[in-house]
Amino acid sequence: MRIHVLSLPLNKDFSVDFQMHPSTLIDSNSEHPDTSPIFLAPVDCHVTLKRMGVEEVLMTFSVKTILEPICDRCAVTYQTPFEINSSILCRPLTHSSVEEEEEDEGLVFFSKQELLLDNIIREQIFLSLPMTHLCDPNCQGLCSNCGENLNDGEHECMKRPKFTEHKAKVL
Numbered sequence: 001m002r003i004h005v006l007s008l009p010l011n012k013d014f015s016v017d018f019q020m021h022p023s024t025l026i027d028s029n030s031e032h033p034d035t036s037p038i039f040l041a042p043v044d045c046h047v048t049l050k051r052m053g054v055e056e057v058l059m060t061f062s063v064k065t066i067l068e069p070i071c072d073r074c075a076v077t078y079q080t081p082f083e084i085n086s087s088i089l090c091r092p093l094t095h096s097s098v099e100e101e102e103e104d105e106g107l108v109f110f111s112k113q114e115l116l117l118d119n120i121i122r123e124q125i126f127l128s129l130p131m132t133h134l135c136d137p138n139c140q141g142l143c144s145n146c147g148e149n150l151n152d153g154e155h156e157c158m159k160r161p162k163f164t165e166h167k168a169k170v171l
């Protein structure tokens with residue numbers, strides 16, 4: 001979604017709703033694209049733009065979707081809701097902007113007087129994604145002896161006396 005900054009009313013809220021399909025949400029910067037979370041549902045975006053000055057826009061947004069990541073401990077996929085409610089200031093890109101950008105995460109720069117909403121939202125999503133994924137805070141992980149999922153309850157190794165030793169390695 002492309003918004004021409006000068007077409008926005010001055011000091012008035014301008015709202016726009018749109019959806020981003022999971023296939024458009026691939027993090028090309030990720031070092032581990034295989035393990036990045038899978039967006040299970042289209043991302044619902046609600047954006048409110050307010051032009052504050054000649055070319056300064058306050059962008060308030062809420063983003064909602066469902067993630068289906070792989071648990072870091074037990075390697076099982078699970079579903080979890082994901083939501084961001086935030087706002088950022090959008091300013092035209094100038095020569096000094098690049099240095100400024102590194103200092104302030106709440107700033108976004110646009111060129112050609114255009115706000116590319118999809119690109120801005122996509123970046124905000126990847127900045128907000130959790131760094132670790134756990135199906136449950138108390139996930140027991142996998143048995144270091146046989147690879148069995150320890151969340152599934154007792155299995156063969158647990159009946160052996162050496163089990164406690166194996167379990168200690170997991171934690």
Ligand SMILES: [Zn+2]
Pocket residue numbers: 071072073074075076134135136139140141
């Ligand atoms: Zn798990």
Ligand SMILES: [Zn+2]
Pocket residue numbers: 143144145146147148155156157158
């Ligand atoms: Zn086992």
